[in-house]
Amino acid sequence: MAEWQTISLNDDLSEDHVYTLQLNRPAAMNSLNTLMGIELIECLNFLQEQTSVRVLVVTGSGEKSFCAGADLKERKGMSNEQWKEQHIIFEEAFELLRKFPFPVIAAVNGFALGGGLEMALSCDFRYAADHAKMALPEVRLGIIPGVGGTQLLPRAIPLGLAKEMLFRGNQIDAQQALSFGIVNEVLSKEELIPRTLEIAKEIGRNAPLSLKAIKKSIQSGLAKDLEAAISIELDEYYKCANSNDRQEGIRSFNEKRQPEWRGE
Template sequence: MPNWETVELNKTYSDENVYVIELNRPEAMNSLNTKMAIELIECLTLLEHQKDLRALVLTAKGEKSFCVGADLKERKGMTNEQWKQQHDIFEEGYELLRNFKFPVIAAVNGFALGGGMEMMLSCDLRYASEHVKVGLPEVKLGIIPGVGGTQLLPRAIPVGLAKEMLFRGNQVDAQKALEVGILNGIFTKEELMSKTIEIAKEIARNAPLSLQSIKKSIQTGLHTDMNTALSIELDQYYKCANSDDRLEGVLAFNEKRKPNWQGK
């Protein structure tokens, strides 16, 4: 595995088909600079081809911040062209995260602001510590979210609430984020990783083709009309129904044993 500086890849749970990515710039509140974005892209690209992976957890070093968005110190003095070049790299990383073929679970251990909240929203499931605050404050800086915030948030919570957060640029605490649907659950800071890993392991025990097909059906179907979405689901259904894993799943159920998935 490559030795990245701003991103760490943990294989501790790889025997259970779970990998963990940790953002590693705690001294800078895990703000996203160009190097981190590039290394995240490299890490996600590598993991796409990892045959023993079924679920991915994304978290960060430290207890204060998950990610507070782009590193504004790095951006200070950038020309418009340099800003655009950097943002192209950010876009590539977030797209890889959104479209990762297996479920991605965020373990949010601190502030998730701006691009940090967009990173969290790019994950399929989101769990956080009790002390976490999240927000999209770009409007206060003369910009708007640029890696999915205005599209992902209204798909996660009621549109009116999403507009309020975006227009005000305010932060909400973990309890409020849970109540409106931004988060799937909250834990104590001591339990966050263990509980998130437990959920990831549960997911990873399921059929790999089914996990991929569910994610693809949802991701693709959300952006089209119902008839087209149902057609997408049906295509994915028959992909699974015609697989060896479907035969194994039924056989294992009848033999009262754990299935031995082959991913085909």
């Protein structure tokens, strides 16, 4: 497996079809620098080639921060051209995360600010430690979210709450994030990773073609009217219905055993 400087990839649960991607710049609150953007692209492309992957968990190292957004110390003194070159890297990394073919779960273990919250929102759903804080504070810095925040947040929570967060740039705590619908569950810092991996392994036991089809149906359908979205779902349904795994699902049910999915 490849090794990276700013992220680490744990495949200890690969037999459960779960991989854990950890942002690994704890001294900088796991903030995003250019190297991390490049390495995220490399890692996500690598993972898409692994047939054992069915679920990806994304988290930060340490207990203080999931990701504090872009590394502003690195950006100090950048020309507009250098800033844009860096941002294009971030855009590609976040697009790969959003379009990852299998479920992606964020385990938010602390601060998720700016690009950090956008990274969490780019995942399919999120769990948070009870000390986590979240914000999109870009408006206070003279910019706006640039890797999906203005689009992902209003799709995740009620529009009025999303607009308030974006216009104010204020931090919310984990319980507020739960009440808003940003996260699915709030856990103690000790429970966060075990609970996230428990859910990830449960998902990983399901049919890989079905997982991919569900994700594609949701992502592609959300941008369509209902009739077009149902058509997308039916296309994916018949791909699964005509698969060998569908036959295996029926056999295993009737034989009262665990299915042996082949992804075909």
